[in-house]
Amino acid sequence: MIAIIIVFVTGLLVMLSGLWKQRDISKPISLLGLGLAFVSILLKKEFALDFSQFYVWNPLAIMMTALSLFIAFFLILNYDATSKPENNSSVLSMLLFSFSGALLLFGYTHLLTLFLGLEILSIPLYVLAASDKNNRLSLEAGLKYFILGSFGSAFLLFGIALLYGTYGGFGIERVIQVQQMGIALPPYYYVGMLMVLVAIFFKMALAPFHFWSPDVYEGSPTIITGYMSTIVKIAASIAMYYLLNGFFAASAKSWLPIVIIISCLSFLISGLMGIVQHNVKRLLAYSSISHASFILLAILIALVEEKSKSTVTFYLYTYAISGLLVFTILNAIKSKDNLELDSLNGLVSHHKLAAIGLTIGLLSMAGIPLTGGFIAKWNVLSRIYPLNLFSFVMALLASALGIVYYLKTINRVCFYTQKDKTTSELNSSWTLNLTIVICIILILVLGILPGESFEMILGLF
Amino acid sequence: MELIISIPLLVSLVAFWIPKKLVKEMSLAFSLTFFVFSCFLLLKFDVSRDFNFIYYQEILLEMGGSLFLGADGLGLLMILLTNFVVLYVNLMSWNKDYKNNFYGWVFFMQFALIGVFTSLNAFLFYIFWELALIPIYFILFQYGHGENARKTFVRFFVYTFVGSLFILAALILMKTALSLETFNLKTLTPLSLQGRDAVIFAILLFIGLGVKIPIFPLHAWQAETYRNAPAEGTILLSGIMLKMGLYGLIRWFIPFQESMSSGLETFLLILALIGVLYGAVIALRRNDMKLIAAFSSLSHVGLIAAGIFTFKYIGLQGATLQMVVHGINIVGLFYIIDLIERSTGSRQLTELGGIASKSPAFAAMALIIILGSIAVPLTNGFPGEMLLLFSIFLYNPILGILAGLTIILGAAYMLRLYQRVFMGEVSEKVSAFKPIDTIHLVALGVICILVFAIGLCPQWILDMTSINSQYLANLLEIKN
Numbered sequence A: 001m002i003a004i005i006i007v008f009v010t011g012l013l014v015m016l017s018g019l020w021k022q023r024d025i026s027k028p029i030s031l032l033g034l035g036l037a038f039v040s041i042l043l044k045k046e047f048a049l050d051f052s053q054f055y056v057w058n059p060l061a062i063m064m065t066a067l068s069l070f071i072a073f074f075l076i077l078n079y080d081a082t083s084k085p086e087n088n089s090s091v092l093s094m095l096l097f098s099f100s101g102a103l104l105l106f107g108y109t110h111l112l113t114l115f116l117g118l119e120i121l122s123i124p125l126y127v128l129a130a131s132d133k134n135n136r137l138s139l140e141a142g143l144k145y146f147i148l149g150s151f152g153s154a155f156l157l158f159g160i161a162l163l164y165g166t167y168g169g170f171g172i173e174r175v176i177q178v179q180q181m182g183i184a185l186p187p188y189y190y191v192g193m194l195m196v197l198v199a200i201f202f203k204m205a206l207a208p209f210h211f212w213s214p215d216v217y218e219g220s221p222t223i224i225t226g227y228m229s230t231i232v233k234i235a236a237s238i239a240m241y242y243l244l245n246g247f248f249a250a251s252a253k254s255w256l257p258i259v260i261i262i263s264c265l266s267f268l269i270s271g272l273m274g275i276v277q278h279n280v281k282r283l284l285a286y287s288s289i290s291h292a293s294f295i296l297l298a299i300l301i302a303l304v305e306e307k308s309k310s311t312v313t314f315y316l317y318t319y320a321i322s323g324l325l326v327f328t329i330l331n332a333i334k335s336k337d338n339l340e341l342d343s344l345n346g347l348v349s350h351h352k353l354a355a356i357g358l359t360i361g362l363l364s365m366a367g368i369p370l371t372g373g374f375i376a377k378w379n380v381l382s383r384i385y386p387l388n389l390f391s392f393v394m395a396l397l398a399s400a401l402g403i404v405y406y407l408k409t410i411n412r413v414c415f416y417t418q419k420d421k422t423t424s425e426l427n428s429s430w431t432l433n434l435t436i437v438i439c440i441i442l443i444l445v446l447g448i449l450p451g452e453s454f455e456m457i458l459g460l461f
Numbered sequence B: 001m002e003l004i005i006s007i008p009l010l011v012s013l014v015a016f017w018i019p020k021k022l023v024k025e026m027s028l029a030f031s032l033t034f035f036v037f038s039c040f041l042l043l044k045f046d047v048s049r050d051f052n053f054i055y056y057q058e059i060l061l062e063m064g065g066s067l068f069l070g071a072d073g074l075g076l077l078m079i080l081l082t083n084f085v086v087l088y089v090n091l092m093s094w095n096k097d098y099k100n101n102f103y104g105w106v107f108f109m110q111f112a113l114i115g116v117f118t119s120l121n122a123f124l125f126y127i128f129w130e131l132a133l134i135p136i137y138f139i140l141f142q143y144g145h146g147e148n149a150r151k152t153f154v155r156f157f158v159y160t161f162v163g164s165l166f167i168l169a170a171l172i173l174m175k176t177a178l179s180l181e182t183f184n185l186k187t188l189t190p191l192s193l194q195g196r197d198a199v200i201f202a203i204l205l206f207i208g209l210g211v212k213i214p215i216f217p218l219h220a221w222q223a224e225t226y227r228n229a230p231a232e233g234t235i236l237l238s239g240i241m242l243k244m245g246l247y248g249l250i251r252w253f254i255p256f257q258e259s260m261s262s263g264l265e266t267f268l269l270i271l272a273l274i275g276v277l278y279g280a281v282i283a284l285r286r287n288d289m290k291l292i293a294a295f296s297s298l299s300h301v302g303l304i305a306a307g308i309f310t311f312k313y314i315g316l317q318g319a320t321l322q323m324v325v326h327g328i329n330i331v332g333l334f335y336i337i338d339l340i341e342r343s344t345g346s347r348q349l350t351e352l353g354g355i356a357s358k359s360p361a362f363a364a365m366a367l368i369i370i371l372g373s374i375a376v377p378l379t380n381g382f383p384g385e386m387l388l389l390f391s392i393f394l395y396n397p398i399l400g401i402l403a404g405l406t407i408i409l410g411a412a413y414m415l416r417l418y419q420r421v422f423m424g425e426v427s428e429k430v431s432a433f434k435p436i437d438t439i440h441l442v443a444l445g446v447i448c449i450l451v452f453a454i455g456l457c458p459q460w461i462l463d464m465t466s467i468n469s470q471y472l473a474n475l476l477e478i479k480n
Helices: A002-017 A026-043 A059-077 A085-104 A111-129 A136-167 A172-181 A187-204 A212-219 A222-247 A249-275 A280-304 A310-332 A352-366 A372-384 A389-414 A430-448 A450-460 B002-017 B020-044 B073-092 B100-118 B122-143 B149-178 B195-212 B222-228 B231-256 B262-285 B289-309 B313-344 B360-374 B381-395 B397-422 B438-456 B459-477
Strands: B052-057 B067-071
Touching (some): A059 A085, A085 A111, A136 A172, A136 A212, A187 A222, A222 A249, A310 A352, A352 A389, A372 A430, B002 B020, B067 B100, B100 B122, B222 B289, B262 B381, B313 B438, B313 B459
16 A cells, blocks of 8 residues: 555656756666565555555555566666656656556545546556657657547546446445445446446457557557556556446446457457557557457456456466566667567577567467466466357457467567668667566466466465 | 476477587487487386376366376377487488577477377376477478468468367366366266267367368368478478377377267268378379378378277277377388488479489388388288278278278379389489488388388287277277
8 A cells, every 4th residue: 555655756756856967866766666665565564544445455456566566667677768867757757657546546445546546547648658759650649549548538437427326425335335225226327337347448458449559559669568568457457357346246237248248359359450460569459459358358257256366367467477578678679660570570590588588478478388378368268168158269269360460470580580671679788688587487487387376476465 | 207208308408508519419319318218118118007107296286287197008109209200300400400499499399299198187288289389380480491481380380279279178168067176187087078068079179189180171281381391390290290189089089989979970080081082192193202291191190090080999009000100101201202302402203213223222211111101011001000991991891991992092102102203214303313321321221120020010019008999999889
């Protein structure tokens, strides 16, 4: 709980540090702040802050906060500092503010906290998406994200208002109280529920609300894309989890068909569209749509089966770590054509470690055995089969289609040779190498010994 | 057992990193010693127990998996075959200039294959099954050649991956229908699926395994992939990866077919037989030696699969024997083709001729191996093929006669190949025949000895798998 405050305060400090022109200390301060927040979780002390009306520090929140702190730490570690300290401090401080919004979403018990968290998450992100001034696509991405995101927030707010009309309160306790009274829910409740769900579907980039995602992923600076693909996805997924599992748990019959249809549509669209892409970041955007769909199914599973709650967290862990790995490597590639597939040609001959890391990360996303991604996919697939056959089949279809575009990318990395037109270099640095090694070890350990290692991780927090 | 499986993995990692000058020698030395070591395992094998060399660790428990390894007769034979093939891969690549990662991937493949053949847990089996795809893909893609090679290999990978997704679906279906806690073979075999579940399970598993074998409708990836692959890749594919599918049929498909309707059984048998005839007929018309061998392979494994689908004791025994024999013979065949290609620069029947006059020893050994694959008596092909044909004939005389055509057709295309390539006048390409290194001649010689040895005494192989086949046949007779 204190972690949110630490992150926010770090953000403020980083913002202020931009005033000091002599040296650039924004990165060290942010890393220090994140490290401090991580330590505060490990200490497991209750800090006597009772905001339980708005936010609760339950085990899920602890685990997700820990994961996101880990990811954010390495994302910022690999952030390329520009020459001007004030730019760095702006970018990093906004990243930290956005991150504190994400942390709010990990344990909310109040619908306005949901709104608050989502807004704090998104608004700095709109600016960050546009932060690459030299790239026209970046401005386009920021604008698109801002406009569509504002729509999403409007839907969210209206939906929350309608839910307030139904329940007479925003908090989860009030909701449970009303549900236990067993009153028939008025029609505008369903409208409100639908609007809130749509807003979160938008954030998770599920079809048919995914249209912003490839453009925004392509245009944003790669580290920001990495942030969006990992932490924002995690935050939106957990937001969805609390909604489906808490606020809308009683009306499961009404949202179940919607969730199934949306997830199947997402599988189909992500698979078919991903195959024809030739830009790596767009390709990864479509792949993350398919992962979001898997996560949605995992949330469904966690709702139905009590002992399968770890499916969601395990999937998020493996997905986030592979996303971190892939995007930090992509970030280091200075490509002339904004990371078209050809930029990756021949990576294996130039930078073996990066090539190995990228391959393992992509294999984990594809779900090849020995990687954590396979175990995560197996968990979801084996548990969704008895629940809903159609989504099971679509999920298999998505895996099959996915392997085509993952393979395309791995081919470029491992086999193709560089042609002159698209020369790109990789800035190798100890931060990148460290990130790669740690992520590879985690992915393989989670893939080979999922039970033991995951329990160990749980035990830490 | 843990040694058997982990040593190739370690060697693979070593091979990736040691300097290039040493890697060839090291690989050959290692694969030779490992093969000899596995021959020693034969001596330690206890025929009376069902599974030897068992190793059990509890990992991956929540998924129903466990590190449950063990080898029965069939498994051990397959391990021997794997090591044999890897040894020959190293022999074949002796004169070629392959980089470290080639050898690294070959040994990684050995690791994955041994894993497939010794897994006694379905989940573990699946993991190794999918894992085996990665090294072969890397070997093919990096060292393959030919126009459209890249597209072919991508198609190969996607085709096989989708096939393994079918196996995944079958496993999940089984887990849900039987509410399984674990996929261990010992726990699974007493259970059986009912009705519609059983049929769907059978079809899914058939498709998944059938892609690898390949069985008739799912064979489209095979010819082009073999043609564009490097020679070593081809013997890995046809010598041992094929056997993964057949092994899967025997180990994981058959035990659960007690309630299979005989209609479905006949249908699968007919599909396999269509493959036999289809492969043979196409092989008659092809001029590229590699394609002839590829289609002959399709034909032979179709026959083995058909034998398995007869669900009889003789059929299963014949299938196991023929799996080993076909592995040896096809390695020999592709070795010959590769040597000819290296010495003359061509694989086309139209461009070759008269090699016998250039290198009589080579031609003689080639003849022996070809006779072996035709299943001439006294060679190793004969006992297995006879058992398989008996079994199919017992199942249905008409199908048996159709299957018997394979002998005639097989003789036709193989002898056609031999005549065009080795006999007759020396063609242009052959006149510049570079002499073959002794090491290759020795390697071929060993295969020829094996052809005769196994042809004269196949009984020890049959004894090794007798318990397993008997057990499976009994399982299936209950419903017959």
